[in-house]
Amino acid sequence: MTIKMLGLLILLVLGSPGKETAILKGKVTDVAEGAAIPKAYIIVHKSGDVSGDIRPSVQPDGSYYVNLSDGPYDVFVTSVGFAPVCTKVVLKTGQVNIYNPRLRVSKTESAETNSQSP
Numbered sequence: 565m566t567i568k569m570l571g572l573l574i575l576l577v578l579g580s581p582g583k584e585t586a587i588l589k590g591k592v593t594d595v596a597e598g599a600a601i602p603k604a605y606i607i608v609h610k611s612g613d614v615s616g617d618i619r620p621s622v623q624p625d626g627s628y629y630v631n632l633s634d635g636p637y638d639v640f641v642t643s644v645g646f647a648p649v650c651t652k653v654v655l656k657t658g659q660v661n662i663y664n665p666r667l668r669v670s671k672t673e674s675a676e677t678n679s680q681s682p
Contacts (some may be wrong), residue, residue, distance in 0.1 A: 585632060586644070586655035589662060594668070595666045595667065596669065601626050603622065605643060649667060
């Protein structure tokens with residue numbers, strides 16, 4: 565076996581070198597019934613960083629998953645008809661961090677729905 569092949573084998577087994585990340589994942593549900601909210605909107609913003617936001621996709625079952633560098637983040641979650649929530653999380657490299665946001669129906673949305681009832 566050549567040295568190049570041996571090096572490739574080691575990379576495949578150990579993973580490629582580079583920046584390790586932290587994983588943030590979870591499931592967005594409603595408080596009342598625990599139902600998944602597939603159209604939730606998530607914004608992840610690294611505290612103190614003005615370079616931009618990360619917007620992970622929310623799957624049909626309400627789950628999301630994103631790789632990030634370590635450090636403190638603000639996580640903002642909302643959906644149509646629900647009150648937004650914002651929380652701080654501190655991510656550590658190499659760890660899977662779980663945050664399961666639970667949204668409440670917006671009082672404004674409820675009032676509008678009730679006022680339209682006959």
